[in-house]
Every structure is written in structure tokens, then in C-alpha cells.
Amino acid sequence: MAPGRARNRGVLGTAVAAATLLIAAGTAVLAGATPSAGAATAGCGKAPTLRDGTYTIQSGGQARTYILRLPGNYTSSQSYRLVVGLHWLNGSAGDVVANGFYGLQQRSGNSAIFVAPQGLDAGWANTGGRDVTLVDDILRVVENDLCVDTSQRFALGFSYGGAMSYALACARPAVFRAVAPIAGANLSGCSSTSQPVAYFGIHGIRDSVLNISNGRSLRDSFVRANGCTAQNPPEPAQGSGTHITTAYAGCRPGYPVQWAAFDGDHVPLPVDRNAATSWVSGEVWQFFSQFGGTTTPSSSPPGPSPSSPSSPGGMACRATATVNAWNNGLTANLTVTNTGSSSINGWTVTFSLPSGQTITGGWNATYAPTSGRVTAGNVGYNAVLAPGASVSFGFQATHTGDSGAPTGYALNGSTCANGT
Numbered sequence: 135m136a137p138g139r140a141r142n143r144g145v146l147g148t149a150v151a152a153a154t155l156l157i158a159a160g161t162a163v164l165a166g167a168t169p170s171a172g173a174a175t176a177g178c179g180k181a182p183t184l185r186d187g188t189y190t191i192q193s194g195g196q197a198r199t200y201i202l203r204l205p206g207n208y209t210s211s212q213s214y215r216l217v218v219g220l221h222w223l224n225g226s227a228g229d230v231v232a233n234g235f236y237g238l239q240q241r242s243g244n245s246a247i248f249v250a251p252q253g254l255d256a257g258w259a260n261t262g263g264r265d266v267t268l269v270d271d272i273l274r275v276v277e278n279d280l281c282v283d284t285s286q287r288f289a290l291g292f293s294y295g296g297a298m299s300y301a302l303a304c305a306r307p308a309v310f311r312a313v314a315p316i317a318g319a320n321l322s323g324c325s326s327t328s329q330p331v332a333y334f335g336i337h338g339i340r341d342s343v344l345n346i347s348n349g350r351s352l353r354d355s356f357v358r359a360n361g362c363t364a365q366n367p368p369e370p371a372q373g374s375g376t377h378i379t380t381a382y383a384g385c386r387p388g389y390p391v392q393w394a395a396f397d398g399d400h401v402p403l404p405v406d407r408n409a410a411t412s413w414v415s416g417e418v419w420q421f422f423s424q425f426g427g428t429t430t431p432s433s434s435p436p437g438p439s440p441s442s443p444s445s446p447g448g449m450a451c452r453a454t455a456t457v458n459a460w461n462n463g464l465t466a467n468l469t470v471t472n473t474g475s476s477s478i479n480g481w482t483v484t485f486s487l488p489s490g491q492t493i494t495g496g497w498n499a500t501y502a503p504t505s506g507r508v509t510a511g512n513v514g515y516n517a518v519l520a521p522g523a524s525v526s527f528g529f530q531a532t533h534t535g536d537s538g539a540p541t542g543y544a545l546n547g548s549t550c551a552n553g554t
Contacts, residue, residue: 178281179210188227193271194264200251200272201227203235204280205244213283215246215422216276218269220258220291220298222402227252236290236316236402237415238422245423247280249273258298260322265298266305273309288422290314292402293344297321300352303331311425314418316402317341319348327355330389334421336396336414339369343400353393357382360389369395375407379417381495392421424515450474451543451550453483459537464491467528468510470519470545471553478519478546483510483527486542490534498527508540 188201205214219235221227227250234240235248242248251268258265269289276282287310289299296318303313304324312332333356337349346369357364363384370376377396385391394417398404403412450473457466470483485508487493492505499510516525543550 173284174213175277175280175282175284177210177277177279178213180279180281182208182210182279184276184279189275191268191271191275193268194262196254196264198252198254198268198271199227200249201231202276203231203239203248203250205242205246207244208247208280210281213281215242215286215288216273216282217242217246217248217422218272218287218289218299218302219248219250220289220295221250221253221256222291222293222295224256225292225295226256230291230295233403234415236292236418237412238290238419241415241419247276247282249276253294253298258294258301258322260298260301263305263323263325265322266301269302269306283426286311286422286425288312288314290316290418291318292316293318293400294321300324303327303333303356307331312422314421315349315352316414317344317349317400318352319344320352324355327359330360330386331356332389332391332421332425333360334392334394334418336394336418338396338398338400338404340372340398341400346395350393353391357391360391361386362391367393367395370397372397377404377406377413381497388425390421390424392417424513426515451545451548452553453485453543453545453550454553455539457537457539459533462534463530463532464537465528465530466539467526468540469524469526469553470543470550471524472519472521472545473551475521477521480517481512481519481525481546483550484508484542484544484547485510485540487531487540488533488536488538490536491531492533493529493531496527496529498525501529507542 184202186203188199190197190199217235217238219230221230230250239248249272251272253265260266289302289310290313291299296315297320299313299315300318300320301322301324302310304327307329310331314334314336316336317338333353335349335353337346339346361384362382367380368378370378374397377394379392379394382391396404403414405412452471452473454469455466457464472478487505487508493501493508498516499513501508501510510527519525
């Protein structure tokens with residue numbers, strides 16, 4: 135479809151029913167390894183001159199504009215994530231700001247700087263790479279003035295904006311850590327997909343503007359680039375009012391691919407049936423934030439440094455589980471609390487599955503093996519467990535009749551009490 139025909143239908147208000155979150159496709163999902171260390175930008179430690187507002191910048195010989203939003207507690211002594219939000223055809227940067235950057239601004243907890251560029255002709259034709267150059271120029275200005283973690287730059291957008299976020303992944307794989315095109319297509323061009331970028335594609339199975347085949351094609355290009363195991367992930371049936379999110383297996387460490395298909399049309403924020411708000415912002419923010427937390431500027435990677443799981447003196451723990459079972463399958467959500475007096479940096483939780491249960495996928499942890507006595511390990515964004523803090527993770531499994539909860543929990547080798 136030509137860019138001019140990628141119209142927006144139901145930009146923000148129209149919600150399409152969708153309800154089931156299913157993380158499937160492998161045992162070591164959402165691996166959070168950060169491939170390279172972040173660097174402090176020139177704005178770190180410097181009194182900022184930029185504030186919330188609309189700015190004009192010269193790019194490619196033209197005056198272009200963008201809107202900037204800073205964390206409410208911004209300080210130049212901390213490095214922040216940077217999120218680029220891209221509007222749809224006939225939308226605007228103001229529209230992206232109005233919807234909170236697809237809901238991510240509220241989710242960010244003041245951990246990110248947000249930028250909304252304005253496309254020429256209210257779109258992203260990216261003729262001659264002009265829009266990629268615009269983003270380059272904006273980042274140069276922003277990072278010269280503000281403190282950004284260069285290993286945690288992200289982009290997302292809806293429709294034409296989804297196409298542009300895909301173009302950025304193609305053209306700037308060393309710049310953007312992850313992208314999340316929503317209902318996108320290859321409309322803004324793609325210089326190459328030979329380099330990996332963490333990728334989360336979202337698309338409606340009944341998209342009447344950009345058929346879901348477009349989203350699958352974008353996804354598959356990064357399935358290949360990221361070295362993931364090819365598959366045809368499950369998608370919800372028409373009329374089911376559900377969405378299914380699949381995490382691909384076999385991806386290169388630090389470069390996960392996820393795919394969310396929902397029962398709906400061309401909308402940016404589909405809402406689960408019987409739910410009040412969209413699931414998109416929560417899942418996208420979880421995907422983006424897995425690559426580490428915000429830090430004080432240094433040459434070290436953001437977030438906790440990898441370490442071998444340790445058992446500090448006085449450590450104790452409590453474990454709870456909630457199981458939702460059906461005829462031959464189940465999901466289990468586990469919560470483990472550090473009830474000791476020492477912080478844990480790097481954790482493993484072991485537990486025993488009932489006979490006949492086999493894990494088919496999981497979230498917020500890696501899992502091995504898939505049956506019997508299982509070890510769940512932290513991923514990049516949840517390695518630190520402070521005293522009194524809890525970590526939640528879970529899995530989907532098949533069963534042959536016994537759908538009971540896991541038993542025999544241990545945190546870093548120390549037996550956990552069963553909670554209620």
C-alpha cells in the first residue's frame with residue numbers, strides 16, 4: 135500500500151476487544167543481556183537548557199519540529215532512557231504527546247526522556263532518508279543538553295509511525311536498542327535488516343488498512359536478523375476478543391523478538407474484552423525496560439552488573455503461586471519475596487513441577503529444564519532483590535491431569551517458606 139493510503143482508522147478512542155496474554159515459544163524468553171555498555175552523553179552533569187516544549191531544528195535544509203517531554207524529577211546526575219514516539223498518517227507530534235506516547239510516559243516512572251518528531255505532510259515518507267536524518271539531528275541536540283543512557287534508546291509508533299520505527303531499526307541498529315511498531319508496514323523504507331535490534335511487533339488480525347501480513351513481514355525480517363527460531367506463532371480467532379503475545383525462542387542473547395496479534399482492526403491501543411484500558415503500554419514498557427534501569431553516568435552497563443547468584447548471610451524467602459488451569463494446559467504466576475536482611479544481586483529460584491507438567495513458555499525469567507526440578511533465573515531488568523522486595527515471574531505449561539502448583543521452592547539454594 136502506498137504511504138498516502140495508509141490512513142488512520144480509529145486513531146485512539148475506538149477500542150477493539152482483546153483479552154488473553156499468552157507468552158509462548160521457548161524456555162529462555164525475554165533474555166535481558168545488554169550487548170554493549172552505555173556511554174554518558176555530553177548533557178550528563180550539565181545544567182540543562184531544554185525543557186518541556188516544542189522545538190524547531192534545521193535538518194536536511196528544512197525547518198523541522200519536535201516536542202520534548204522530560205521526567206518530572208530530571209537531574210543531570212542520572213542517565214535516562216530515551217523514547218521516540220512517532221505519529222500516524224495525518225496525525226501529529228501533539229497527538230502522540232496527548233496519548234502519553236502510547237501510554238509509555240505514565241508507565242516510565244520518570245525514568246525516560248520522550249521525543250515526538252513531526253513528519254512532513256503529516257507522514258513519514260522518509261524520502262532520501264530525510265526522516266532518519268531528522269531523528270539523528272534531534273538526538274544530537276537532545277543528548278548534548280540532557281543526560282541519556284546511549285544503550286537504552288527506543289522507538290515506537292502506530293501505522294505510518296510504526297513504519298518509521300521499523301525504518302529506524304533498519305537504518306540505525308547501533309543507535310536503537312529496541313523498537314515496537316504497531317500496525318506497521320514497510321512504508322518508510324528499510325536500508326537493511328542485517329544487524330539485530332530487539333523487536334516487538336503488534337498487529338490486528340482484522341486490520342483493514344494495513345493487512346496483518348505487513349506486520350508479519352516486518353517481524354520476520356528481525357526474526358532472521360536476531361537469529362531466532364522461525365515459527366508461525368499462534369494468533370487469536372476472529373471474534374474471540376483476545377490477543378496472543380508470543381516470545382520467540384532461540385534469539386541471540388539480548389535481542390528478543392515478540393509478536394502480539396489481537397482480534398481487531400487498525401487501532402493503536404486495542405483494549406481487552408471486558409477490560410478498561412489497553413494492554414499495549416504495559417507489554418511494550420515491559421519489553422523496553424528489560425534492558426536495565428537508569429543509572430548514574432559511567433562507562434558501565436546500565437542496571438545491575440552480571441554476577442553469580444549469591445547467598446548472603448541471613449537470607450530468607452517466601453514463595454507464593456497462582457495457577458489458572460484448563461483441560462490440558464495452565465499458566466502459573468509465581469512471586470518470591472526476599473525476607474532476609476541482605477540485598478541479592480542475581481537470583482535463581484528452583485521448584486518442582488508436578489508429574490506430567492511441561493513448561494512451554496515463560497515471562498520475567500529463564501527456565502531450564504522444562505519439567506521435573508526447574509531452575510528459573512533472573513533476566514536483565516530484575517536481577518536485584520532488595521530486603522523485603524518481591525519478584526514475580528511465570529510460565530505456561532501443558533499437563534496430563536495434575537494442574538497443581540509447583541512445590542519445594544528455594545532461592546539461591548535456600549529453602550523458601552510457602553506464603554499465602
